[in-house]
Amino acid sequence: MLRDNAPFYIVMNAGSGHAETELRSRIIREVLDEAGRPFHLRIVEDGSRLADIAAWAVREACANDGVVVAAGGDGTINTVAHQAVNAGCLFAVLPQGTFNYFGRTHGIPEDLADAVRALLTARVEPVQIGMVNERIFLVNASIGLYPTLLEERELDKKQFGRSRMVAAFSALKTLFGSVRHLRITIEQDGVERQLRTPTLFVGNNALQLQQVGIEPLSAALEEGTLAAIAPRPLSRLGMLGLMLRGALGQLGSSQDVHAFGFRRMTVKKRRMPGGRRIKVATDGEVCMLSTPLEFRVVEGKLRMLKPI
Template identity: 60%
Template structure:
């Protein structure tokens, strides 16, 4: 694994998603400023109050980081981290993450602390490591991308959260509701290097590297998912109760207990759907629901993201 040393003079261009509450926003801002000021590190902190301005802020600060030999940093959940990382990849500048979401899959994958102060300390003492990302139709993802039931679940969950508030109970009940709503099965043709598969499924999930398989309990089902590959997972059609079982097993990390799950690794894959006058399909990309044009082209992009990895994680060789 190739690493680059981070210059102590490299300025940090931090894009901080304000989050939901004023007190929380100020606490996060203060925590970042306290650690960096104590370390004598140059930084520019941009607080994004409106989520609609995140793309614009990420683009502007990536340009500044690139022009001034700096590092682009995202502070927020997986969606925020994806948006800012996308600009880091496009501009070719190093990228740091301060995970502040509910699940923080990306941060946990790379050993970045969930405590904000600890994450900033780790950022100051980090090394740049090229890491793998995935892409679907040119749109990068750090954690996963999916089509079918999961994008619908995300849309329903956001609507329910706006109506009933943000909590894990609301998210769970929303997921149960979505499972029992009518939804069509996908007829897919998967063309991945040396294999072509025709299948019907409620959802196709593509995870970025083997860790995604381990998190849902599919390691034994897909032993051929190698370093440098993405992981494709598609449960075969099931009834409402069967889908409920799949949901629970996935949450508990025991998806391997579910019968009839297609799972394999690949570097490039094309996903085709029958053409019935429509060629657009909804996809969830790191938690953001997008509309993409079929066929879908997935690809593992090895070493494309120049990520600041904590020293402890680097020394462990993980």
């Protein structure tokens, strides 16, 4: 239950630069001070401390019947949400990323002042999350080419700035580099099948799936499933064609894509270098996990403040 004057414990990522961080923190303070709402704002200057600061905020929120609030992009939101799920703490979001799939899906205003005001009258609702082994994901998780693309994109963003154009350029550069195909075994409902694919993408966000044209699976998310997408092995030009289809919202009509919904799925790798560990991206953050990978949907564990 959310108290009318429940304090907010806000964790804000300062990744956008000092001036932008100052502006955003001032907006948050002004709106909440004007409303007379108690809050504590922690700004994360060093990304390596994000998880520790998120854990502190969750402990304080739990101890004081408050709400932990993630202010940042999908990676920041994921880190704070992970702590909130483990502790059973109320959770809220002030999205600040480039794409903001999670915030937009749940109707959170993109304007920061409006998003803060929306927290003041929001209602608590359970939000579906995905898990791969013990890591949660709110938007997507992936193995293969996609994690590599994300790593290259972060490097390019540091050099050229954060924009959709830079993201597109980085994707093309990665695509025309060295692409290694995965050989994996997927087990679902006791049935195994073999796949060879450049990447396995698991989606938990209807907006993202709609944008690339996977309409049936985006609707299935509302019924408590996750969506798996795996392109067939293609040439570089073939992969470029798939990317263009996705950009145009037509990926679902391609014969070169395996796409299916599931609630639980085990993925084992076959004849891949690197031993039992594999690179996995969850909401834009890349880590190494041990195989086999178990992807599953989890309902009711994340209690989130959503705008009325």
